[in-house]
Each structure stands twice: as structure tokens, then as C-alpha cells.
Amino acid sequence: MAILIIAEHDNNILKAATLNAITAASQMGDELHLLVAGLDCNLVAQQASKIAGIKKVLIADSEAYQYQLAENMSKLVTDLASNYCHIVSPATTTGKNFMPRVAALLDVAQISDIVKVVSENTFSRPIYAGNAIATVESLDAIKVITVRGTAFDAAKQSDLSAPIEIITAVHDAQISEFVSEEVAVSERPELTAAKVIISGGRGMGNGENFTLLESVADKLGAAVGASRAAVDAGFVPNDMQVGQTGKIVAPDLYIAVGISGAIQHLAGMKDSKIIVAINKDEDAPIFQVADYGLVADLFEVLPQLTDKL
Incomplete structure (x- = not known):
């Protein structure tokens, strides 16, 4: 049977995390279908059709899916699930929101945040904040899986275009509605996509001192992150948080400044290629x-x- 991958996007651009999920899915089987659910998202479907390995793109274009609300997305995915042996999503905020509902509606166990595909039924995932790796085997007929993007390479582009199929089903649970969102706009790279990250912790003292990190970041073309302690102290907003309950990153260079190195933070950045620590302790x-x-x-x-820079 085929594998269904749920695309992460903003109705205009396909998010990079989807490419990592596609690579993971390709190790589970060859017949890969990608679902693009949103509003006026035809451009995303066109982008998706040119990814190597994708055999078919499904597009569900409706106001019900504009913000990928979990209640609506889960009903759409479970409606399609009978045609698939695996349902795969990036382990992002959006994926973590609706995939547990999908698993519950299908009455199967979700396999979360996988970092390795051992076989089509067996996967490795971190536990205990990444201090141990569990290898789990699923006997469920449909495997519901979220993928840690930093553990897999991004899928490549293809010269060929996969066919696009329109899904007409509209599932509006009418039990939730999108109210508003605040999008942080920055000229710096996004944390999860940056090749260089400099992060500050409680040792920064206050939010104003993060300008010291920003000066270095501007010279390196880096993103600026923070530990949970710095976020909880109100130094910076939570969209900058790196860690188990924040963003999982694996840049080429990670500079930790004034960060003690709590397990929660290490779980989110210890896969970085090179780690530099600056701390007076x-x-x-x-x-x-x-x-x-x-x-x-x-x-x-x-x-x-x-x-010096």
C-alpha cells in the first residue's frame, strides 16, 4: 500500500520540514503520496509535485483547512487513511497538534518523533529527553508517525512533475475557529533552518543584553535562540526557545552563551555539527x-x- 505524507505549508510555500519527512517516508516504501490541505494552496501543490519520490499530490482546497486546525485536519486525514499503510507528518507544532487526533480516530498508537527507520514496521525514537533511543515495532495496520526533521536529509527536487488529484471532501468540525496569529518577522534565518545559531540563557541577565548576541549573529548570518530559562524569565519571546519543549535544531554551528546545559535544552541542540559554549561556570x-x-x-x-568578526 501507499504512504501518505501531510505537507506543512503556509498556503504559499512548502515548509522545509516536509522535505525531511519525505526522506523518512521513502525509507518505509516507494509509493509516496503527499497531501496539501489549505486555502488557495495550488502553488504549494505545484511545488510538491516536483519533489523526487512523490508519485501523487492530493490537494484539498477549502476554508476549512486554511489554518490546518487539528479538528478539521484529523477528519480529512482519517477519511483518506484506508488507502494507506503509513501516515507521516513532520514533528512540528502543526503535526504534533493534529496527528494524535488522527491516531485516536483510527484507534492506533502514534509513533512520535522518529529519528531512524529500521524497517517499514520498526522505528527508533528518542526518550528521556534524548538520553536514550527506543526502538519500537508497530503491528497496527496503519502506522501514524511524526518525523524529527533534523534526523533526515531533505528530499531533492525532480525534473518530473507528479500528477495532482483534487480532494473534494470538506470536513469542518465546527468546534473550533481560528482567531488570530502573531508572526515574528525577522531578517535573520528561521531557527529550524539556520546553519548557524547563537543562543543565550539565564546568564544573559535580561532581554536587553540579547543585543550582544544579535551583534554576533549579524556578523555570522546566524539565527538567535534562547534557553527555556531565558524564555521563562521573560527575556525573550517563546518562539526563540530551543529545547525539548521548544524547537529542535541541528545547525552546522551552535554557540551557547550563558546556558548551563539543562537536559531539556541539550535535547534540542546536541545534534549540532559543532557546539561552542561560553560560560563562566x-x-x-x-x-x-x-x-x-x-x-x-x-x-x-x-x-x-x-x-574580531
């Missing part, structure tokens, strides 16, 4: 995972680093 746990460590006062080091 030489016993901070962050140094145990860092490739390079500097025991120093960040308020002295950061201005010097900015000048």
Missing part, C-alpha cells in the same frame, strides 16, 4: 557536549568576538 553541564568551550565572562567575550 567551568562545571556547567554544557561543556560536556561542547566541542569547544570558553570559561569566561560573556559580557567581556561577546564584544571582543564581535570586533
Whole structure:
């Protein structure tokens, strides 16, 4: 049977996390179908049709799917589920929102945040904040799976275009409605897509001191992140949070400044290619995972680093 992948998008652009999910799905089987559900999202469907490995794109275009509300998306996906052996989504905020509903409606167990495909029935996923990897086998007829994007390469583009099929079914549960959203606009790269990230923790002292990180980020073309402690202290908004309850990242370079290295934070960034830690506490746990460590006062080091760059 075929595999259904749920596309992550904003009705205009296909999100990068979808490409990682497609790579994971390709290791489960060859017949890959991609569902694009939204409003006026034909452009996204066209982009999706040119991804290598995709055999068919399904497009459900309706106001009911404009914001991918979990109540509506879950009904759409379960309506299509009988034709598929696997249902796959990126383990993003959106995917984590509606996929548990899909699993519940299908009466199967969800396999969350996989980092490896062992076979079409067996998968590896982190547990205990990433300190252990569990290998799980599913005997369910339909596997409901979310994929940790940082664990898989992005799918490539293809010169060929897959056929696009229109789904006319409209599922509006009418038990929730979209009220509003606040989109953070920045010239810097998005955290989950950045190749370089510099993050600050409680050691930054206050939100104003994050300008020190921004100066370095501007020189490196980096994104700026934060630990949960910094977010909980009100230094920065929660969309900057890196960690188990924030964003999972794996950049080429991760610079942790004033971050002690709590398990929650390490779970979100320890797959980074190179980790640099700056902390005045030489016993901070962050140094145990860092490739390079500097025991120093960040308020002295950061201005010097900015000048050198």
C-alpha cells in the first residue's frame, strides 16, 4: 500500500520540514503520496509535485483547512487513511497538534518523533529527553508517525512533475475557529533552518543584553535562540526557545552563551555539527557536549568576538 505524507505549508510555500519527512517516508516504501490541505494552496501543490519520490499530490482546497486546525485536519486525514499503510507528518507544532487526533480516530498508537527507520514496521525514537533511543515495532495496520526533521536529509527536487488529484471532501468540525496569529518577522534565518545559531540563557541577565548576541549573529548570518530559562524569565519571546519543549535544531554551528546545559535544552541542540559554549561556570553541564568551550565572562567575550568578526 501507499504512504501518505501531510505537507506543512503556509498556503504559499512548502515548509522545509516536509522535505525531511519525505526522506523518512521513502525509507518505509516507494509509493509516496503527499497531501496539501489549505486555502488557495495550488502553488504549494505545484511545488510538491516536483519533489523526487512523490508519485501523487492530493490537494484539498477549502476554508476549512486554511489554518490546518487539528479538528478539521484529523477528519480529512482519517477519511483518506484506508488507502494507506503509513501516515507521516513532520514533528512540528502543526503535526504534533493534529496527528494524535488522527491516531485516536483510527484507534492506533502514534509513533512520535522518529529519528531512524529500521524497517517499514520498526522505528527508533528518542526518550528521556534524548538520553536514550527506543526502538519500537508497530503491528497496527496503519502506522501514524511524526518525523524529527533534523534526523533526515531533505528530499531533492525532480525534473518530473507528479500528477495532482483534487480532494473534494470538506470536513469542518465546527468546534473550533481560528482567531488570530502573531508572526515574528525577522531578517535573520528561521531557527529550524539556520546553519548557524547563537543562543543565550539565564546568564544573559535580561532581554536587553540579547543585543550582544544579535551583534554576533549579524556578523555570522546566524539565527538567535534562547534557553527555556531565558524564555521563562521573560527575556525573550517563546518562539526563540530551543529545547525539548521548544524547537529542535541541528545547525552546522551552535554557540551557547550563558546556558548551563539543562537536559531539556541539550535535547534540542546536541545534534549540532559543532557546539561552542561560553560560560563562566567551568562545571556547567554544557561543556560536556561542547566541542569547544570558553570559561569566561560573556559580557567581556561577546564584544571582543564581535570586533574580531
